[in-house]
Amino acid sequence: MELTGAQILFESLKKEGVDAVFGFPGGAVIDIYDEMPRHPEIRHYLVRHEQGAIHAADGYARATGKVGVCLVTSGPGATNTVTGIANAYMDSIPVVIFTGQVPSPLIGNDAFQEVDIVGITRPCTKHNYLVKDVTRLAGVIKEAFYLARTGRPGPVLVDLPKDVIQARAEFKYPRQVRMRSYNPTLTPNAKQVARALEAICQADRPLFYVGGGVVSSDSHRELTWLAKKLNVPVTATLMGLGSFPGHEPLWLGMLGMHGTYAANRAVQECDLLIAVGARFDDRVTGKLATFAPNAKVIHIDVDPTSIRKNVRVDVPIVADCRETLVALKAQVEAASDPKGLCRARKDWTATLKTWKIDHPLTYNGGDSGEIKPQAVVETIYELTKGEAIISTEVGQNQMWAAQFYNYHKPRTLLTSGGLGTMGYGFPAAIGAQVAFPDKLVIDVAGDGSIQMCIQEMATAMCYDLPVKIVILNNGYLGMVRQWQELFYKKNYCATCMDWAPDFVKLAQAYGAEGYRVTDPAQVKPVLKQAFGNGKLTIVDVVVSQEENVYPMVPAGASLHEMLLV
Amino acid sequence: MRHVLSVLVENEPGVLSRIAGLFSGRGYNIETLNVGPTLDREVSLMTIATSAPEVVIEQIIKQLRKLVTVIKVVDMNDHVAVEREMMLAKVGAEGDKRAEILRIVDIFRCKVVDVSPDELTIEATGDRGKLDAIVALLQRFGIKEIARTGAVAMKRSMQ
Numbered sequence: 001m002e003l004t005g006a007q008i009l010f011e012s013l014k015k016e017g018v019d020a021v022f023g024f025p026g027g028a029v030i031d032i033y034d035e036m037p038r039h040p041e042i043r044h045y046l047v048r049h050e051q052g053a054i055h056a057a058d059g060y061a062r063a064t065g066k067v068g069v070c071l072v073t074s075g076p077g078a079t080n081t082v083t084g085i086a087n088a089y090m091d092s093i094p095v096v097i098f099t100g101q102v103p104s105p106l107i108g109n110d111a112f113q114e115v116d117i118v119g120i121t122r123p124c125t126k127h128n129y130l131v132k133d134v135t136r137l138a139g140v141i142k143e144a145f146y147l148a149r150t151g152r153p154g155p156v157l158v159d160l161p162k163d164v165i166q167a168r169a170e171f172k173y174p175r176q177v178r179m180r181s182y183n184p185t186l187t188p189n190a191k192q193v194a195r196a197l198e199a200i201c202q203a204d205r206p207l208f209y210v211g212g213g214v215v216s217s218d219s220h221r222e223l224t225w226l227a228k229k230l231n232v233p234v235t236a237t238l239m240g241l242g243s244f245p246g247h248e249p250l251w252l253g254m255l256g257m258h259g260t261y262a263a264n265r266a267v268q269e270c271d272l273l274i275a276v277g278a279r280f281d282d283r284v285t286g287k288l289a290t291f292a293p294n295a296k297v298i299h300i301d302v303d304p305t306s307i308r309k310n311v312r313v314d315v316p317i318v319a320d321c322r323e324t325l326v327a328l329k330a331q332v333e334a335a336s337d338p339k340g341l342c343r344a345r346k347d348w349t350a351t352l353k354t355w356k357i358d359h360p361l362t363y364n365g366g367d368s369g370e371i372k373p374q375a376v377v378e379t380i381y382e383l384t385k386g387e388a389i390i391s392t393e394v395g396q397n398q399m400w401a402a403q404f405y406n407y408h409k410p411r412t413l414l415t416s417g418g419l420g421t422m423g424y425g426f427p428a429a430i431g432a433q434v435a436f437p438d439k440l441v442i443d444v445a446g447d448g449s450i451q452m453c454i455q456e457m458a459t460a461m462c463y464d465l466p467v468k469i470v471i472l473n474n475g476y477l478g479m480v481r482q483w484q485e486l487f488y489k490k491n492y493c494a495t496c497m498d499w500a501p502d503f504v505k506l507a508q509a510y511g512a513e514g515y516r517v518t519d520p521a522q523v524k525p526v527l528k529q530a531f532g533n534g535k536l537t538i539v540d541v542v543v544s545q546e547e548n549v550y551p552m553v554p555a556g557a558s559l560h561e562m563l564l565v
Numbered sequence: 566m567r568h569v570l571s572v573l574v575e576n577e578p579g580v581l582s583r584i585a586g587l588f589s590g591r592g593y594n595i596e597t598l599n600v601g602p603t604l605d606r607e608v609s610l611m612t613i614a615t616s617a618p619e620v621v622i623e624q625i626i627k628q629l630r631k632l633v634t635v636i637k638v639v640d641m642n643d644h645v646a647v648e649r650e651m652m653l654a655k656v657g658a659e660g661d662k663r664a665e666i667l668r669i670v671d672i673f674r675c676k677v678v679d680v681s682p683d684e685l686t687i688e689a690t691g692d693r694g695k696l697d698a699i700v701a702l703l704q705r706f707g708i709k710e711i712a713r714t715g716a717v718a719m720k721r722s723m724q
Binding site: 118119122123126127130147179180181182303304305308309 | 575583590
């Protein structure tokens with residue numbers, strides 16, 4: 001039987017197991033929306049801005065490990081998703097974006113709501129398609145999902161001209177994808193794995209440096225097993241938080257610009273750095289010339305372009321992180337010299353322990369009566385015991401949420417790592433709450449960032465998504481203000497948020513709950529009440545205004561040149 | 566260092582802009598780039614000449630391979646290869662200049678493909694060095710127009 005393009009789209013989504021689509025209708029996709037009520041197994045979440053749709057799909061993908069799906073119309077609908085697409089691309093998040101397009105005969109004629117979205121998103125998608133023929137539609141959708149979730153995951157965009165959506169074709173969903181030009185290497189080279197193990201065996205001061213690849217390949221169990229078995233301490237990037245339990249003795253905390261003293265010193269002093277699913281980003285390495293100066297480097301990454309892009313690598317392993325760690329585990333178990341591999345390395349662990357004790361993450365608690373933002377994050381951890389899904393906006397709130405909350409499990413921190421997208425956290429939290437209606441989902445926000453996608457309050461209300469927004473309200477674009485303070489002679493140009501809405505009243509205006517906290521003693525009881533009320537809630541915590549994120553490695557400095565509290 | 570890359574791509578709309586966009590977006594340099602069909606109608610061959618330090622060349626090749634529409638990338642610098650480029654040059658050829666230009670055409674085994682009372686259009690084929698030499702020699706007669714294809718390359722059978 002022949003189906004319309006719109007019907008083919010829904011049948012294909014069902015074949016891919018899609019249960020949630022975040023979208024916003026328009027003229028170019030009206031036929032898809034016309035078809036939608038006949039497919040109740042696919043729930044559509046109507047956002048209030050397309051940026052909300054793409055971030056929600058991204059948050060859904062990060063929280064579940066599945067592919068997030070976003071559907072928008074042509075022109076402005078499509079361009080409004082570009083920030084979110086770039087965000088997903090930088091963090092390697094699997095998302096498929098369907099954009100409407102003007103009818104094929106009008107393409108190129110500057111038609112109403114026409115834009116070359118395939119051209120615009122070429123540099124920020126893993127791949128993208130303009131479907132010109134309805135008979136190709138099912139095949140393209142199959143490929144799009146396959147590309148999005150395999151190899152190094154990423155966003156894939158499918159542009160759908162209106163006439164293609166209206167045209168009819170026989171529906172036949174391909175069973176397999178065969179692309180001669182796309183064959184990611186997933187299995188590690190056994191010799192390289194053996195070389196890696198030999199290097200670990202010889203190392204006196206080894207260190208795991210793990211990133212988002214461990215999360216996306218679901219290899220946290222293997223990582224934890226190996227680290228414990230081999231007595232190798234672990235540090236993670238922002239994207240890697242949660243891939244090693246935050247309460248384990250071998251855990252050093254995050255590394256990089258706002259990394260812990262112990263993690264950054266460990267990088268500088270280690271003799272073997274085992275990078276797993278991490279890409280040596282500039283926020284991690286600081287000055288490249290002096291990064292991990294004494295270390296041999298093992299680099300495991302599914303994307304060959306990550307390897308040797310920034311640093312020299314002694315043992316490159318191009319493969320899926322999980323398959324590599326499984327292979328390493330097998331070789332450890334079969335090793336003829338388990339003692340050499342698994343020796344205690346007492347000097348190294350003792351040194352690290354000293355660093356952790358002497359320079360823990362800290363802040364001046366003070367007795368000024370002000371609320372310290374770090375204390376708020378600590379309280380969130382205390383109340384949730386690491387069981388919540390935390391999303392963050394971008395800036396100081398994000399770094400405090402990374403530093404002062406102990407992530408025990410992967411996929412419990414949703415944060416814009418690579419692109420640093422203000423406005424990400426709240427819609428991402430919506431996506432996560434859609435996936436896990438019964439879990440506590442908390443967006444740690446700043447008063448600046450939250451205003452970038454605040455309109456999604458309506459979305460959360462509409463679908464009864466009880467996300468908690470905790471605003472660390474310091475009246476500033478705090479991270480830029482911190483830079484201005486430290487490196488620009490306190491020239492606080494354009495970082496004071498002179499005028500902000502009354503967030504409590506704003507919450508109420510949307511029909512949500514709103515609380516304001518100004519007294520340190522009230523932080524815990526109010527958060528407790530908010531987390532238990534079962535409703536969409538804003539907690540506006542008025543925190544000390546000029547608090548800074550420490551430690552801090554100034555941009556371009558070496559990791560050991562940290563500014564401490 | 567200069568590298569010549571042979572890039573097999575899916576013959577589909579937008580593939581050139583994917584490649585060109587990769588170079589411009591990442592700040593790589595394209596010296597010459599040309600595209601043509603292969604025996605397989607679904608596949609095109611791009612020949613890209615680019616200059617960069619070796620570490621950057623390695624990234625360029627890896628980034629090209631990462632594009633979903635790229636089937637194969639061969640670095641011709643890793644092989645013994647034949648490299649050729651074609652050029653058309655329109656040269657001022659009034660009066661007694663003409664004989665000397667024709668001598669140069671003869672020495673370099675070029676062809677005159679168009680003539681007018683005061684101009685000669687010359688077709689030349691060769692590697693980059695040869696074409697540069699011809700340009701240098703013809704310049705004093707006044708080159709009015711020039712069109713070069715950029716390099717195409719092929720591995721020699723006997724490596």
